[in-house]
Amino acid sequence: MVELPPFEHTSLDTLATVGDTLRASFLSHKTRPIEFRLVQLRKLYWALKDNAELITEACKLDLGKPSFETYLTELSWCMNDIIFMQKNLARFAADESAPDISFSNKFFAPKIRKDPLGTALIIGAFNFPIQLSLGPLIGAISAGCTAVLKPSEASPHAAAVMQKIVAESLDPSCYTVLQGAVPETSALLDQKWDKIFYTGSANVGTIIAKKAAETLTPVTLELGGRNPAIITKHADPRLAARRLLWAKTLNAGQVCVSQNFTLIDKEMVDPFLREMKICLSEFYPEGARKSPDYARIVNARQFQRVKKMLDETSGNIVLGGTMDEADLFIEPTVVQVTDLNDSLIKDESFGPLLPIIAVDDLDEAIKIANQVHDTPLGLYPFGNKAEVDKVIAQTRSGGVSINDGYFHASIPTLAFGGVGTSGSGAYRGKASFEVFSHRRSVTSTPAWIESMLDARYPPYTLKKGNQLKKMQELTPDFDRQGRSIGWGGWLMGLLGVKSLAVAVVAIGIRLYLQRRSRL
Structure with missing residues (x-):
């Protein structure tokens, strides 16, 4: 039997200042470079592998969990999640081009930037103490957030092992594990966070959602349900x-x-x-x-x-x-x-x-x-x-x-989450990156395009109004009864009935002349 680290409640004095420390690290932009995030993920992977025996013993003591189940649902899950995330992180974090509603918008280079939300509070659950705690943490690291992890005190051995793993493998100015029960959790919730991620019961989830609403903090709730x-x-x-x-x-x-x-x-x-x-x-x-x-x-x-x-x-x-x-x-x-x-x-x-x-x-x-x-x-x-x-x-x-x-919950790359009273938000795979990210809309207006934008400035005239219509008004592909009118109707609306008739006649004459020439 391996010797496990002790479980010790974090002092309230430490709880009061830890959020400020991690927030300062985030505002120093330390976690923004992709390479920094990759190094943290990779170090966490090896820490899990090196402490596999401790994790197995902790889950056995906390839940009587068989070694097979610990490997299947805890250890290999998190390690595979790290490998998947670090392989795809650069792609997940890359800017996205926005879908165009009109051709003229291309000149403004609209894109979606993936920004980290900030400093996150992650509250884990006792039933899968490793997976349901480190899984969200992997997402927070990948997104570029700093984070506090508060594992469930109901699985104290696993909580102590996670504290050891995080302290020895991750940057302590950006990531930490705090221990405690209701008083310590309440003290953490009294602080302002940029994101709260909670896994547990609907009753506690309701309390957390109410507390987060006081500071308009976004919350992801992974709850249960009478399935x-x-x-x-x-x-x-x-x-x-x-x-x-x-x-x-x-x-x-x-x-x-x-x-x-x-x-x-x-x-x-x-x-x-x-x-x-x-x-x-x-x-x-x-x-x-x-x-x-x-x-x-x-x-x-x-x-x-x-x-x-x-x-x-x-x-x-x-x-x-x-x-x-x-x-x-x-x-x-x-x-x-x-x-x-x-x-x-x-x-x-x-x-x-x-x-x-x-x-x-x-x-x-x-x-x-x-x-x-x-x-x-x-x-x-x-x-x-x-x-x-x-x-x-x-x-x-x-x-x-x-x-x-x-089985849908066993696929690491399939977004997992509830709806309504079973939760809000989803994570795992790419969704773990997205749940700790903000999709920030960005445009860039070049100086040379000012003549095109002249129509938006007062004084407003009929000429400017017509110019704006030409620039941005789309032609519907449906009629007043809500029925689709297909490509023929769309072409008729685009060219106008008279123009379409002229085009049809012209095509007919051309085909007739081609046939005569072959004869």
Whole structure:
């Protein structure tokens, strides 16, 4: 067992001044050069690689997380993200030419410049303590921001390891990790930031959004949601059972994007439950409790919260149900529920609970999904193409994984985020750069173009008005009823009816003369 660094709360005196220090570094323009950002990213990569054993041990102590899951969802994720970002950073940061609405605008060289927002506050989450903390930090570094990272105190070993990694690898005048709980977080939120990035619960997200609104600070909120899975009568029951069970047993179900409940066609209930039982025995042949591949609930408070939900359900436990608070163990548990106000439905479980609700048809499933949570973080339809297309067309969500459990959230280059009550803003891949950047519109007006601009100056005359119309007025390709009139109508509008008629006659005469000459 490796020796882990200790977790120590940051003093309030340090908290009061750290923002000023990082802001001064940003205003010195230290982080703006692309090469500086690349060096920071590359150093962070090697620090993660060199401290892989510490990270693995920390996640095991905090969450009972298997080494395999730590590598898959924490370590390799962040390292691959760094490699992707540093390879593409110059392209992401390059100026973009603005789309032209008229040819004359080209003379003003309109472009979009990518500017860093400034000094960012990043507040991480406990369930994937490395990924959900360093992932946003990678974006902040790439965009040219300075940043404070405040990891979750609920995963203290991982938080301490991240503090060590950042302190030893990154420029301390630009990036730092601060530790603490509610008092320390509140003290940080009392400061003025240029960006706040928060991952966690909707309740805390609401508090942060209100606090940020006092200083008009932009916020990205990555929240959870009562995410529905939908299994239609044409779905493959084994495929659905296998994939949804995996989604609810990874990290012992402490995954914000996993399904919170499953709406299943009544014809599929029995086949699905049979397959779920088979899959559970395949995943954990000796039982989840004895398996080294099954994580634990993060702490006693979260254990009691999940236990209370299960204690209060009026549903029927059809699989699992075993718990042990001393070991923070909760077995994967399938519960058949009939009441939408059930404790397992009305709140997010954030644990290995799998409530299912039988429905008469797909329309009822869609209606319930929209009723329970109209903007979940994820949506998971299982069925044929027509059924899946209908589900996507008639629902909303942050993302969708068709015939799977949150696969969309496992692709590092695919923008990830919620909508409505499941969050705002997105990150990962290029989106991580963009979420910490400002798209700054820039034009350059040359001196020689002054004669063209003369029409905008007073006194205004009819001649100047006509000149402006010629310069910027576009011709519509639709009629007064909103119907497209196609290229023929567009050409008629461009040339005028008389001009078009003359052109048609001229073309006809020319074709006639060519034919006569060949004869």
